[in-house]
Amino acid sequence: MSFPVSSWLRLSALALLLPVVGAAQNAAPALPAVPAQQWYLLDPKADGVMGVSVRKTYDELLRNRPSAPVVVAIIDAGIDTAHADLKRLLWTNPKEVAGNGLDDDQNGYADDVHGWNFLGGADGRNVDVETYEDTRLIARLKPLYEGKARTAVPAAKRAEYDLYQKVKKTQADKVAENTERAESLGKAYLLNKEGADNLKLALNLPRLDTASLRRVSPADPNLYRAALGLYGNLREAGYADMESVLADMKEGLDQSKSLLDFSLNPAFNPRASIIGDNPEDTKDRRYGNRDNHGPDPSHGTHVAGIIGADRTNNQGILGIADNVRLMAIRAVPNGDERDKDIANAIRYAVDNGASIINMSFGKYYSPQREAVEEAMKYAASKGVLLVHSAGNESQDIDVQVQYPSPLYLSGQRIPNLITVGAAARTNDRNMVADFSNYGKKNVDVFAPGHQIYSTLPGQQYGNKSGTSMASPVVAGMAAVLKSYFPSLSATDLKRLILASVDVYHTKVLKPGTQKEVDFAELSNTGGLVNLYRAVQMASAEAAK
Known part of the structure; x- marks a missing residue:
């Protein structure tokens, strides 16, 4: 998991200051007002910002329509499960008795009430910082x-x-x-x-x-x-x-500083003493602990809020999906995630009822790629949609492959995976976030990912930027579609989200450069996702 220090900050920080003196719902709830900071929920035409039209969708298309709860798994660094804007929406394992230390449902994971932690030791300790691959x-x-x-x-x-x-x-x-x-x-x-x-x-x-x-x-x-x-x-x-x-x-x-001391230090190996497993044994699935919070749940808590923060409690922010259950799976450290953990996290999510999995992580080497791909194929076989962030290195991932790749080793495109780049607020040369990866073949869509306001640990809220924020925008949209149109398959969800984008030909700065290019050339759809258009398409198909 990488933090995008934007080019603007790197190049302009010294000049920034000018010289100065020394529960399941049967129908959509009453529509709350969108907090001013949540520009990404607004409509490009009506509101003048490059949002995905969430407010307009609920107001005009989904008001008083019935919906079904949808489980969205969040594979991340942990979630603050006590946050007031998230706790009502947490997925709860109906067959597990909290705190009794037993594996009541015999799924191999004791006390997995709200999910599981593949970065934990049996003694309750946790891996926080990890090395790069x-x-x-x-x-x-x-x-x-x-x-x-x-x-x-x-x-x-x-x-x-x-x-x-x-x-x-x-x-x-x-x-x-x-x-x-x-x-x-x-x-x-x-x-x-x-x-x-x-x-x-x-x-x-x-x-x-x-x-x-x-x-x-x-x-x-x-x-x-x-x-x-x-x-x-x-x-x-x-x-x-x-x-x-x-x-x-x-x-x-x-x-x-942390990267220099730990993630880039070949002698650093916290997993050996904390988990004590063989990271290369991808058949091993019974390890970890029940701690969904972890040492630093900031990233995962922010992602969770984007997808499904409580829309009914009149506080904080509004999630995109209004009838969602958030499953917390901890498998992403500060550093590069292990292929074994990601494969197991995907399988856990699928086996426990997730319809959508958000994957806001990525890396550039994947030694056990086959294990991750087998898990993704397993998800496809069970009709589960995977939504993945494109990465924050200003790279063309058609050239520099980022993992999980949108293609199997065989070269076949993964049918149930959407890869998401990050867009910014304005329809101008800065519309693409300067850190975002891109790719005419391997990035499917762009979604808001710059200065996104969401939940943070300790009952807090704040902005974060990254394709890690763009991915849950799309995962939240998929959850809305699945909730209001339950018969949609994973491939249906992907098809609708890609087909309903707003295509823009704005001349934008190619990430990492000062060169202007056509926005439509940076992804295979050429567009920014739009929930209103996606729901319109789903409604039209359902009426046939």
Whole structure:
């Protein structure tokens, strides 16, 4: 799981501050108002932002229509199951007695009341930070091939030798990138924090939010220009306040330091002492513990809220789906997920009744790819839709394959998988999030994924960006379709979501570059998902 430090933050952070002084429902509920921060629920035409028309759909197409509950599994880093906007919607295993320490339903997982944790030890401890997959490959292959010439390696082992040379380079590149990032973000964070503190003091403001900055009228013209300039920069970058910018910078800084200390360290292996299994034994399925929360459930809690935060409690935010049960499966650490855990997580979700699985994770090496693909085939055989984030590295994944891949090893396209890129709020050159991966063949659709407001642990709410946020937008849409049209299969859901996109030919910045390209060339549909159009299509087909 990677945190997208946007190009805007990396390149513009130092200049951001201008110079300043030193339960199952039988019918759709009454329609609540959309919180102002949830732009992604709004309609492009009516509201002028690149949302997916959730409010319009409930208002015009689904009001008072019956729906059935749908189970959506969230394979992630954990979920805050006590959050007021999520706890009513949690999936509950009807055959399991909470807290008795027994495997009441004999499924191999004791006390799996709301899901399971494949990153936990039998003693209750948890893996938090993990290594990258290329780091793990370095640890395994270095003793075999370091210092050897290719001609000295047996022919049968040369493919593995070549893999070692490849991961050796990517590992070195990541170390260099994160060393530079930690240094530059560290300096930028301190500079901006000092400037923000000074500006708050000079303007007598508790927070530097856009509403406050727009209202202030200091007598000092330099101070006025500083406030106005910061207001413009925040608006352009899609931030509501300077505090959110600093929080993103701090998160990126902390992650870069963590990567250098742990995820990029070949000697680091927390799994050995905590779980004690063989990660390469993909037939082993009975391990882990019941802790759905984990050490850091921020990412998964945010994803869960996007899909299905409570739409009836008149607080917080609105999830996209209104009749959903959220199954928490912990299998994604801070670092690269293990293929074994992902395969087992998919199988667990399928066996316990999930219709849709959100997969906001990915990596660029997959040593046990066959095991993951077998699990995905198992999901397909049971009619389960998989929704996967495209990745946050500004890469063309038609060229640089990201896993899970949308293609099987055989080259066949996976029929029950949707791969999602991240879009931003405005229909202009910045419509594609600058960190988002893309691909004319291997990315299916784009969905809102920049500055997405959702649930956070500890009864909190906030913005996060990433294709990790775009994927649950699509998973939530799929849940709405499945809930109101229960006969739809996984392939039906995929077909409807892809066929109903709004195609745009806006000239946008190709992620990671300053080159403008046609938005429609960055995915195989050329479009942004739209729930209103998808429900219209489903309704028309159901009426035949």
